[in-house]
Amino acid sequence: MMHCTMDDLLALRAGEASAWARAHAAACATCRAELEALYQRVAQLKALPTRRPARDRWPVVREAVIAGRRRRRERWGVWSIAAAAAVAGLLVFRPFGTREADAAELARVKQESATLEQQLERYDPDARVMSGRTAAVAAALEDRIAVIDGELARVGPPDASPRPAELVKLWQQRVDLMQRLVGVHVTRAAYVGL
Amino acid sequence: MTISLAVPDILVARAKSGDLEALEALYRAFETPVYNLALRMLRSPEDAEDVLQETFLEVVRSIKQFRAEGHLWGWIRRIASSKALMRIRREQVRATEELHEEATAGRGGSGGVVPARIDLERAFERLSETSRAVVWLHDVEGYTHEEIAEQMGKTVSFSKSQLARAHARLRGMLDDEGAVP
Numbered sequence: 001m002m003h004c005t006m007d008d009l010l011a012l013r014a015g016e017a018s019a020w021a022r023a024h025a026a027a028c029a030t031c032r033a034e035l036e037a038l039y040q041r042v043a044q045l046k047a048l049p050t051r052r053p054a055r056d057r058w059p060v061v062r063e064a065v066i067a068g069r070r071r072r073r074e075r076w077g078v079w080s081i082a083a084a085a086a087v088a089g090l091l092v093f094r095p096f097g098t099r100e101a102d103a104a105e106l107a108r109v110k111q112e113s114a115t116l117e118q119q120l121e122r123y124d125p126d127a128r129v130m131s132g133r134t135a136a137v138a139a140a141l142e143d144r145i146a147v148i149d150g151e152l153a154r155v156g157p158p159d160a161s162p163r164p165a166e167l168v169k170l171w172q173q174r175v176d177l178m179q180r181l182v183g184v185h186v187t188r189a190a191y192v193g194l
Numbered sequence: 195m196t197i198s199l200a201v202p203d204i205l206v207a208r209a210k211s212g213d214l215e216a217l218e219a220l221y222r223a224f225e226t227p228v229y230n231l232a233l234r235m236l237r238s239p240e241d242a243e244d245v246l247q248e249t250f251l252e253v254v255r256s257i258k259q260f261r262a263e264g265h266l267w268g269w270i271r272r273i274a275s276s277k278a279l280m281r282i283r284r285e286q287v288r289a290t291e292e293l294h295e296e297a298t299a300g301r302g303g304s305g306g307v308v309p310a311r312i313d314l315e316r317a318f319e320r321l322s323e324t325s326r327a328v329v330w331l332h333d334v335e336g337y338t339h340e341e342i343a344e345q346m347g348k349t350v351s352f353s354k355s356q357l358a359r360a361h362a363r364l365r366g367m368l369d370d371e372g373a374v375p
Contacts, residue, residue: 006358006365034365041364042333044314053229054239057247058221062214065254069212 004031009038074149102164109171116178123185134188141181148174199223199267206266210258217257221250224267228274231335235278235327237319245281249274272345275331279345282323317367325360332357 004012004021011017012025012035025031151170201223208216225246232245252273260269318326327346331337332353337345339353346353 006362007354010354010358010361037365038361041314041361041368045318045329046334048234048315048318050226051230051233051239052226053243053246055243057243057250058218058225060247061221061250061254062218064251065214065217 001028003028004034009035013038102168105168106164106171109168109175113171113175113178116175116182119182120178120185123182123189134184138181138184141177141184145174145177145181148177199227201266206257206260210260217254220253220257220266224270227267228270231271231274231330232278234318234330234334235275236281236323237326241281245274245277248277252277271335275327275335275337276345279327282327285323313368314364317364320367321360321363325356325363328353328356329360329364 002024004025008017008021008025009031012021017025025035148170152167152174201220205216205219209220228249229242229246232249233239233242236242236245249270253270256273260266318329321329324346328342331342331345332339339350339357342348342353343350
């Protein structure tokens with residue numbers, strides 16, 4: 001005698017069984033017992049004991065939130081200065097040949113840096129879990145970017161800087177580091193499928 | 195595990211505004227259900243804790259997008275199951291699941307009479323990660339096959355066949371150990 005398969009039993013439970021399966025289950029004590037066992041298994045699964053995590057992960061989440069907010073504030077600070085500097089720089093450099101070229105290059109690298117910042121925002125690195133190695137590489141790059149930002153703040157806006165070429169060089173270094181930082185997050189996101 | 199977690203709207207509103215105390219209150223409210231969901235799907239307590247952390251990082255990042263008319267636990271649960279499934283996919287790249295399932299099925303198997311609940315838990319842990327995920331999401335969390343298929347990036351028939359296969363294996367394992375009549 002042919003009995004219900006597990007597919008038939010699951011379909012019976014879902015109310016989607018074939019006419020044959022319904023008729024057979026109604027007449028077959030073995031299949032009714034199998035169906036009852038299925039219900040019992042699921043009831044037992046639902047009643048499995050509740051487990052609690054051994055470690056409290058909230059402090060890690062909290063730190064990530066705070067670090068993320070701090071980074072965002074810092075980025076906005078840098079970009080406010082950068083935007084003002086770009087406008088001032090274009091005005092100051094306009095009349096001079098070499099300075100004009102520097103101003104154009106400065107505007108270009110700043111735009112590139114802004115694009116990279118946006119890319120980085122999309123990966124939202126502050127809200128992601130990273131392996132220790134990746135986190136160390138990212139942290140090292142971020143530290144170097146912070147040093148460059150410090151230098152940019154020290155040199156000041158283009159109109160106050162005696163050497164615009166120095167500014168361009170700093171921004172180019174910043175772009176290079178940003179590209180590497182974005183690369184770290186892109187690789188990591190591709191690996192974990194984010 | 196049946197979860198019925200109601201969270202005051204004011205708490206959600208405060209969390210949306212970035213209030214850390216409110217965010218922590220949400221974490222405390224959903225920590226255990228998220229951990230259990232992840233643990234049942236992944237089996238490893240460390241992986242489950244990682245999923246718990248990843249889930250709440252995502253919750254904190256995205257809570258502004260949560261619509262108040264939705265069910266908060268449903269929203270958080272979806273994030274958690276998605277994170278756990280992501281981890282399963284990653285594991286599948288590293289190891290062939292079938293081999294693991296066969297290897298673990300061959301171990302253990304102590305005789306002796308043990309409570310049925312423990313036997314079921316152990317049998318459930320012996321299923322492949324995909325099978326465990328489908329059984330847990332469908333039978334315990336109440337996801338439909340369509341929802342599971344969407345989350346796993348598979349077809350509805352894949353979800354149905356995984357469920358049938360998992361129950362057939364559970365039945366076989368429990369019969370072997372005499373836990374279920």
